[in-house]
Amino acid sequence: MTRPLDIPAARRRYVMVCVLFWLPLGLTIAPLILLFTERGMTMAAIAGFFAAHSLTAAALELPTGGLSDVLGRRAVLAAAGLLNLVALTLQGLGTTPWLLGLGMALMGTGRALSSGPAEAWYVDTVHARSGPGAELRTGLARGSSATSAALAAGTLLGGALPWLLGLGPDLGARLSEATSELVLPLSVPLLLGAAVEVAFVLYVLAALPEPPRPPATLRNVLRGIPVTVAGGLRLGGRDVLVRRVFLSAGAAGSALAAIELLTPGRAAALTGASETGAVLFAALACAGFICAGLGSHLAPLTARLAGSGERAVLVSLGTSASGLLLLGATAASTGVGSMVLAATGYGLVYLGLGAAGPSENDILHRRVDSAGRATALSVQSLALQLVGALTGLVVGVLPPGPLPWLLGGTAFLAGALLWAHRSEPTPPTPAATPQPHAVPSPPSTVHSDPHQSDAGP
Numbered sequence: 302m303t304r305p306l307d308i309p310a311a312r313r314r315y316v317m318v319c320v321l322f323w324l325p326l327g328l329t330i331a332p333l334i335l336l337f338t339e340r341g342m343t344m345a346a347i348a349g350f351f352a353a354h355s356l357t358a359a360a361l362e363l364p365t366g367g368l369s370d371v372l373g374r375r376a377v378l379a380a381a382g383l384l385n386l387v388a389l390t391l392q393g394l395g396t397t398p399w400l401l402g403l404g405m406a407l408m409g410t411g412r413a414l415s416s417g418p419a420e421a422w423y424v425d426t427v428h429a430r431s432g433p434g435a436e437l438r439t440g441l442a443r444g445s446s447a448t449s450a451a452l453a454a455g456t457l458l459g460g461a462l463p464w465l466l467g468l469g470p471d472l473g474a475r476l477s478e479a480t481s482e483l484v485l486p487l488s489v490p491l492l493l494g495a496a497v498e499v500a501f502v503l504y505v506l507a508a509l510p511e512p513p514r515p516p517a518t519l520r521n522v523l524r525g526i527p528v529t530v531a532g533g534l535r536l537g538g539r540d541v542l543v544r545r546v547f548l549s550a551g552a553a554g555s556a557l558a559a560i561e562l563l564t565p566g567r568a569a570a571l572t573g574a575s576e577t578g579a580v581l582f583a584a585l586a587c588a589g590f591i592c593a594g595l596g597s598h599l600a601p602l603t604a605r606l607a608g609s610g611e612r613a614v615l616v617s618l619g620t621s622a623s624g625l626l627l628l629g630a631t632a633a634s635t636g637v638g639s640m641v642l643a644a645t646g647y648g649l650v651y652l653g654l655g656a657a658g659p660s661e662n663d664i665l666h667r668r669v670d671s672a673g674r675a676t677a678l679s680v681q682s683l684a685l686q687l688v689g690a691l692t693g694l695v696v697g698v699l700p701p702g703p704l705p706w707l708l709g710g711t712a713f714l715a716g717a718l719l720w721a722h723r724s725e726p727t728p729p730t731p732a733a734t735p736q737p738h739a740v741p742s743p744p745s746t747v748h749s750d751p752h753q754s755d756a757g758p
Contacts, residue, residue: 312440315423319447321501325494327455336487350405357409362683365413374422375509381414386498393491417678442600442659449594459490550681552716554689559709589651596655610660615720617657622713624649629706
């Protein structure tokens with residue numbers, strides 16, 4: 302049997318996987334809606350495309366988490382990359398609503414497949430090398446920082462490429478003419494992202510070794526997934542710390558939904574036009590990713606200063622709550638001072654989220670064993686997405702002003718207060734681990750686990 306990777310090598314490969322996966326998605330942030338508009342899509346149609354993405358991701362979140370625990374991390378990650386490759390190609394070249402909607406649905410499927418396997422692979426590898434007591438927070442923090450950096454870089458590059466193609470000899474216009482309007486300047490960042498997805502798939506297949514798993518027939522896979530999913534749901538009900546992690550993810554989803562829905566309009570109001578507002582929002586999004594990455598980098602130090610991972614989460618989510626409440630307090634003001642305070646609040650939201658994620662996931666991984674690790678991460682992601690979707694509906698009917706911002710700030714504050722009472726850690730019990738007749742994981746030298754949060758604009 303081959304010896305597991307050493308921890309520094311596993312950490313480097315995990316970081317590279319994070320970069321290669323999130324860079325293509327960052328490339329879409331600035332041009333995607335503008336590209337859909339350029340293709341003649343109405344705002345109602347665009348809203349439908351994003352609904353297709355969100356609903357597909359939510360519906361498949363738990364089943365695909367179970368699939369990763371049954372079939373293996375590498376296979377599911379590679380499948381996510383291939384789906385994103387097809388999705389980005391359809392979005393970049395599609396000209397009809399059904400093609401664009403299909404591309405968004407496939408992107409949602411890829412998102413569901415990807416939420417957990419990379420982090421689960423990293424923790425499995427570290428545990429196989431050093432045992433269940435191995436230090437995880439540093440690697441998780443670096444992966445989260447790499448994710449934020451990739452999103453920030455992708456956002457800037459995706460926004461700059463179409464503009465650069467219009468300079469000088471106007472290569473963008475020539476490209477559109479040569480392809481009969483099939484490839485627009487706004488399509489280029491998405492097609493570049495598709496090329497990066499090819500590199501991602503090849504890297505995953507080559508660089509993420511796994512122990513051999515028992516042969517999995519279609520019948521065993523279909524039988525094993527529901528058992529694993531049920532075990533992941535039971536875990537949140539039986540383990541107070543895991544339940545806090547899931548509820549905190551829901552609180553973060555609520556706050557992020559408020560920010561993502563309200564910030565573009567506020568930016569446009571500040572600049573006086575939607576076009577310049579979009580540029581300001583892109584800059585804010587990039588700044589948010591940078592702050593989240595900085596927070597992730599500081600997560601180990603935060604935990605040491607706070608005295609424990611639980612207290613670190615309390616401090617970090619409290620920081621995010623103060624930032625969002627600051628945004629709410631300045632919502633009715635347009636002066637320079639208010640703008641500075643609002644920008645500070647925006648940065649604090651993502652700084653706190655970035656710092657909280659690695660500590661939350663370190664706690665989660667120590668409560669879950671390998672057989673249900675990716676499923677637990679999927680439950681966490683599902684909580685974030687579903688609560689965020691519900692909050693979005695509520696924010697949409699609230700009157701403009703401080704109230705919608707304060708709703709998100711209150712959710713953050715509630716998530717922080719969950720960690721005010723310190724719990725003594727106890728080893729995971731057999732009942733907390735999905736075991737019945739699911740397809741078994743390969744024999745492991747450990748019995749603990751990992752996760753990653755989606756903290757980004």
